[in-house]
Amino acid sequence: MKNADPQGREPLALARRLVEQLEAGDGEAAQQTIDVLARIRETELFRELGVLTRELHKALKSLQVDSRLCEIADDIPDARARLSHVIELTERAAHRTLTAIESGLPLADDLSHRARVLAERWQKFLRRELCVEEFRNLSREVDEFFASAQRHGSQLQACLADALMAQDYQDRTGQIIRRVIALVQDVEDGLVKLVRISGQHATRQTERTTERDMERDRRGHGPPIPGQGDDVVHGQDEVDDLLSSLGF
Amino acid sequence: MALDKHMKILVVDDFSTMRRIIRNLLRELGFENISEADDGNTALPALRRGGFDLLITDWNMPGMTGLELLEGVRSDPELAMLPVLMVTAEAKREQIIAAAQAGVNGYIVKPFTASTLKEKLQKIFERISAGSGSPS
Numbered sequence: 001m002k003n004a005d006p007q008g009r010e011p012l013a014l015a016r017r018l019v020e021q022l023e024a025g026d027g028e029a030a031q032q033t034i035d036v037l038a039r040i041r042e043t044e045l046f047r048e049l050g051v052l053t054r055e056l057h058k059a060l061k062s063l064q065v066d067s068r069l070c071e072i073a074d075d076i077p078d079a080r081a082r083l084s085h086v087i088e089l090t091e092r093a094a095h096r097t098l099t100a101i102e103s104g105l106p107l108a109d110d111l112s113h114r115a116r117v118l119a120e121r122w123q124k125f126l127r128r129e130l131c132v133e134e135f136r137n138l139s140r141e142v143d144e145f146f147a148s149a150q151r152h153g154s155q156l157q158a159c160l161a162d163a164l165m166a167q168d169y170q171d172r173t174g175q176i177i178r179r180v181i182a183l184v185q186d187v188e189d190g191l192v193k194l195v196r197i198s199g200q201h202a203t204r205q206t207e208r209t210t211e212r213d214m215e216r217d218r219r220g221h222g223p224p225i226p227g228q229g230d231d232v233v234h235g236q237d238e239v240d241d242l243l244s245s246l247g248f
Numbered sequence: 249m250a251l252d253k254h255m256k257i258l259v260v261d262d263f264s265t266m267r268r269i270i271r272n273l274l275r276e277l278g279f280e281n282i283s284e285a286d287d288g289n290t291a292l293p294a295l296r297r298g299g300f301d302l303l304i305t306d307w308n309m310p311g312m313t314g315l316e317l318l319e320g321v322r323s324d325p326e327l328a329m330l331p332v333l334m335v336t337a338e339a340k341r342e343q344i345i346a347a348a349q350a351g352v353n354g355y356i357v358k359p360f361t362a363s364t365l366k367e368k369l370q371k372i373f374e375r376i377s378a379g380s381g382s383p384s
Contacts, residue, residue: 091265094268095264095265095268217342217343220313220314220336220343221340223337224337224339224340232340233344235357239339239356242341243348
């Protein structure tokens with residue numbers, strides 16, 4: 001009987017041969033055939049182990065690439081602090097502007113009110129309807145008006161200058177927000193990579209979305225941003241149209 | 249028609265700047281009797297203490313939302329008839345319809361103008377004096 005095929009590509013043929021050899025009582029040949037079969041098994045095992053090792057190596061390497069994710073995790077509390085600072089800055093600026101306006105408005109009101117009263121009497125004077133005593137009073141009040149117009153004018157100027165300066169927040173908040181946008185971009189990229197490594201596809205969950213949408217509607221979405229869909233109104237006119245179309 | 253300048257108004261918004269803006273606009277329209285609250289949880293007890301003639305509320309607030317506040321007002325027999333004006337950035341059609349169904353008397357979407365506020369206030373009180381309190 002011939003010896004086993006040294007390449008060992010046919011385990012079934014080898015097994016049949018082994019049975020024949022054992023039946024024939026040829027122990028030595030049977031032992032050789034068993035060795036060949038064992039070698040085939042080992043080669044297969046090593047090959048699979050090799051594939052697994054390569055995959056593990058690749059995964060570890062990609063995880064190293066994504067050590068940026070760890071940095072991002074460190075950056076997130078920082079981003080939170082930055083955004084809170086944006087709220088603070090914008091709130092402070094809004095209050096500063098409102099204070100400037102609230103202190104300026106009465107000055108403007110007072111000026112226009114007194115100008116109107118004086119103008120009426122000035123017209124009377126032009127129509128020669130004022131006596132000397134009345135004219136003397138008028139000229140004294142006009143004098144006072146000029147003085148307070150100057151005073152109010154410079155106070156108003158100061159208010160407006162303050163309202164102007166209060167707008168300087170935009171520069172700083174803009175920079176802060178831009179950095180946070182960059183961070184959000186990094187997080188997105190990192191998460192996409194992670195999903196890819198873990199070999200899972202992001203599956204859209206369509207179930208229960210209507211229920212979730214309704215709950216979100218109730219909680220509120222916050223201000224819409226440009227480019228949002230048709231289910232959002234653009235301005236008061238559309239609100240009014242919608243409500244009147246529904247008979248409200 | 250002339251609005252009652254002495255009416256007591258509660259302005260509810262979580263942002264103090266927006267409350268301040270609305271207060272200034274109302275003062276410009278001649279209203280001086282204005283109180284503030286920062287969400288539904290503080291507004292509802294204030295309303296229940298009584299005396300308010302108008303509620304102006306935001307929608308999106310951290311504690312109790314404006315919609316929940318509106319529902320709370322409508323389900324309270326003492327407050328059910330209180331006129332409610334919503335001033336909010338919430339702009340989804342479904343939301344506006346939901347607010348109308350919950351019984352809001354007016355809906356203003358931010359950003360808004362002084363004249364819009366005036367117009368809606370007038371409309372609310374015109375309708376109320378005409379005997380129907382539905383919104384516009």
